Structure formats: C-alpha cells, structure tokens
Amino acid sequence: MAKNPSFSCAACGASFTKWSGRCDGCGEWNTITEDAGLSTGPGSKSLGSKRGATVTLTDLRAEETPPPRTQSSMGELDRVLGGGLVPASAILVGGDPGIGKSTLLLQAAAQFARGGLKTIYVSGEEASAQVRMRARRLDLTDAPVQLAAETNLRNILTTLESEAPGLAIIDSIQTMWLDTVDSAPGSVSQVRAAAHELTTFAKRKGVSVILVGHVTKDGQIAGPRVVEHMVDTVLYFEGERGHQFRILRAVKNRFGPADEIGVFEMTGAGLAEVTNPSALFLSERGEPSPGSVVFAGIEGTRPVLCELQALVAPSPHSQPRRTVVGWDGGRLAMILAVLEARCGIPFTGLDVYLNVAGGMKISEPAADLAVAAALLSAREDSALPADTVVFGEISLSGALRPAPQTENRLKEAQKLGFTSAIAPKGGKALGASGMKLNQMGDLTGFVGEVFGAG
Ligand code: TYD
Numbered sequence: 001m002a003k004n005p006s007f008s009c010a011a012c013g014a015s016f017t018k019w020s021g022r023c024d025g026c027g028e029w030n031t032i033t034e035d036a037g038l039s040t041g042p043g044s045k046s047l048g049s050k051r052g053a054t055v056t057l058t059d060l061r062a063e064e065t066p067p068p069r070t071q072s073s074m075g076e077l078d079r080v081l082g083g084g085l086v087p088a089s090a091i092l093v094g095g096d097p098g099i100g101k102s103t104l105l106l107q108a109a110a111q112f113a114r115g116g117l118k119t120i121y122v123s124g125e126e127a128s129a130q131v132r133m134r135a136r137r138l139d140l141t142d143a144p145v146q147l148a149a150e151t152n153l154r155n156i157l158t159t160l161e162s163e164a165p166g167l168a169i170i171d172s173i174q175t176m177w178l179d180t181v182d183s184a185p186g187s188v189s190q191v192r193a194a195a196h197e198l199t200t201f202a203k204r205k206g207v208s209v210i211l212v213g214h215v216t217k218d219g220q221i222a223g224p225r226v227v228e229h230m231v232d233t234v235l236y237f238e239g240e241r242g243h244q245f246r247i248l249r250a251v252k253n254r255f256g257p258a259d260e261i262g263v264f265e266m267t268g269a270g271l272a273e274v275t276n277p278s279a280l281f282l283s284e285r286g287e288p289s290p291g292s293v294v295f296a297g298i299e300g301t302r303p304v305l306c307e308l309q310a311l312v313a314p315s316p317h318s319q320p321r322r323t324v325v326g327w328d329g330g331r332l333a334m335i336l337a338v339l340e341a342r343c344g345i346p347f348t349g350l351d352v353y354l355n356v357a358g359g360m361k362i363s364e365p366a367a368d369l370a371v372a373a374a375l376l377s378a379r380e381d382s383a384l385p386a387d388t389v390v391f392g393e394i395s396l397s398g399a400l401r402p403a404p405q406t407e408n409r410l411k412e413a414q415k416l417g418f419t420s421a422i423a424p425k426g427g428k429a430l431g432a433s434g435m436k437l438n439q440m441g442d443l444t445g446f447v448g449e450v451f452g453a454g
C-alpha cells in the first residue's frame, strides 16, 4: 500500500514521502515543505472491499454546445480567456508581487459588474478602504462590485453561497485559510486546500472564480503552481517593473487556445489596453543599428512584431558571458553552436548579450533566424535594412525550417510599414502580401547573402 505523501514542493506541487533539499520534480532548492493535516490529498486508507456506485458512461459522439461566455468589454482580457468568461470556470492569475494583478482584476470586476454579471471581490491583502481608494484612482466607483476584506475561507464560502454571484475574485489565494488545515496561510497545504474548496465550489454552484496567486522566485511564499492542476485556466501576468508594458499570457486554458497574450500598459490611472502591440514594441526603435533585428512573431492567434537586440564584444574573461533577456538561454547556445559548426563563424572569446525589447518574452522557435541575424549583425557591425523583418526556425544541421502562419506574419509586417522579409524556403503561398520576400534554404546561404561572408 502506498504511503501517504506528506511533503510537497512549493514550486511544482510534486509530492514526496520524505524531505529533501532539492525537488526531484523541478530541480528547485528549498521548496519542499511538510504538509500538515492535509485534508484534500490522496487518502491514506486502502479502499477495502466496500463497493462504490456505478458511474454513467457516455460515448464520444454526444453533442456539446460551446460554453456561453460573458465578455468583460476589456478586449485583451476576453481574448486571453478564449473569448470571454466561461460560467463555473476556475481561473488562476499568477504573477510577481506588484506587477498589477489587483489592479487588473479590480478593473475586470468593474467591467463584468457593469455588464450585469453579479461580481464579488474578496481581498485578503488589503482593507476594503484601500480597495475603494484604488477604485477611485481607477475611476470605477460607480461599478456595482461588492467588496469584502476576509481571509477565512469558511466565511467566504458561506457568503458566496448566500449571495450567489456570477463571479468571485479571490485576491490572493495565499492569504486564504481553512480552519480544518493545521498550518499557516500561504503554506502549500493551505493554498492547495483553499484552491480545492474554491474550485469545487465553482463547479457545484456555477460561480466563476478567479484566484490571484503571487509567484516568488525564492519559493518563500508557496507558489500557486500546486493550484495549476486544479483550475481550468492559468494566466500569468508578466512584465518588467521598470517598463510600463504588461503581458497577460494564457499558459493553460481548457476553454480556449493556450499561448494567447493580452497586452496592457500600466498608466497613472490603471491598465490601458494595447490593441496593436507590434506598434508599441517597435515604437522605441531608432535608426537601423548593428545588432537590431525585427522579428515577425506569432503570439497565440495574433502576429506580434518585436525588436531583438544583440551585442557582441571581446570578452575580458576566460569564460565569455552569454546573457539573455526575454528568450531561452539554451536556445541561444544552440544557435551559437550552429553558426560555428555549420557556417564557420566562431564566438569564442566574445561576450554575447541578447535582449528582447519592451520586456517581451519569446518562446517561438521561429525566432531562431532573427536571433542569428541579430548576432551576426552585431558581430559584423553591419545593420540590416530598416524595412526588413526576419523569421524562421534553424535546425542543428543549419537548414532553415518554415514557420507556421507565414502569411499572417507578413501581413502584420506590411501593415507596420515593412517592405521585405527574410524567411525560410517552403512557406505557404505568399502571393497576396506584396512584401518582397527573400527565401533561403539554409543558414550558410543566409550568411552569404545578407552579410556577404560564409
Ligand atoms: P497591484 O495591482 O497592487 O499589484 P499586485 O496586486 O500584482 O501586487 O499594482 C501595484 C503597482 O501598480 C504599484 O506599484 C502601483 C502601480 N499602479 C499604477 O502605476 N497605476 C495605477 O493606476 C495603479 C492602481 C497602480
């Protein structure tokens, strides 16, 4: 019989039977804590011989109508939710403290409430007066949102049950506590138990719940990642503190496409929607300069253009630096290796810095060619023409692979005034776009043609 796991990782939620300093699941250090008095974990008793009831089975043909959705009239939020809020769904909104989660959700609450959806906003972090002050700053005082400042989940559930709202926002899940769980608020057991209560409540009573979760890198507060498995939708609110851009990213969505992003700008009066992110991300671009390349990317269902910046300089260190912001460090190492092995362009003895402008984070492999172009442009000290966008995946052999949605990327680039694109051979028919398209089969050809070397 399996032993009841009594330790779990705050970062990834993996369960263990004994404590260790490093989580085997995600590799994080010092994130494993003991679960005290876990009320909702797997049971420790065996099933025994008592029989359960028979479950009704259906076949796959059963017709399901798409879920009805409530729009918030914040277009960027609705987009990330997959077209609006689905009734009885549970949503987790995670993000660093101070990034703007409470601001976003108070604005969303006001919009849903103005649209006629009964909305309750429960703050466990701030007093009602503080929330009202923020509402005044955001000019939302007229919205019929009901506020509560409470952390006792039993009281909250009782209130939600009698009020029967359409939407309840819980800010944040780390402040909630259940009297049946014998550990401090914010511990993994409390967070997991509270999220379990709230998600089952959502399904049972047909109330949509949005849970706010703080993420901290050092694992001090139990990360909301243990909650990710329980909810229907996980959204992350990201951005650099120094930048005004904020990106709401769907990382899991049972009711819509994952990887969709919504873009906002933090202003003095709350979050403003950015309906044309490409224009925003490129707005700070100056004259064409070496190392700067515009990547025509796709985020979810929407094309987004952004600028990649590279700097390559002789290194004073025996171990040259490789620093990446907004992209994957492993992928950068791969591209440097391919440039060296297939095109004979070494980066040994050179420091390499790569930055995605505007605080964007890119995960698409289609950025490979734009990264290679930025690195080469920086290394050769030669700027690419200002009216050119670049995209395409690079394989280890140095071949270029076509990227999905070529047509969409080109259309967006054209809309923003670009006239030519460098892309892999073999993309879909591109007649209509009117862009000058320079298609290449491999990286060596690209290096030869664009930088006259190779
Ligand atoms: P907040 O929503 O409290 O963040 P979180 O809930 O994720 O911890 O937002 C905090 C920051 O946002 C704070 O530093 C102030 C800034 N802010 C603005 O710039 N403009 C605004 O209108 C508001 C309400 C906040």
Ligand code: MG
Residues within 6 Å of the ligand: 101, 102, 103, 125, 171
């Ligand atoms: Mg907050």
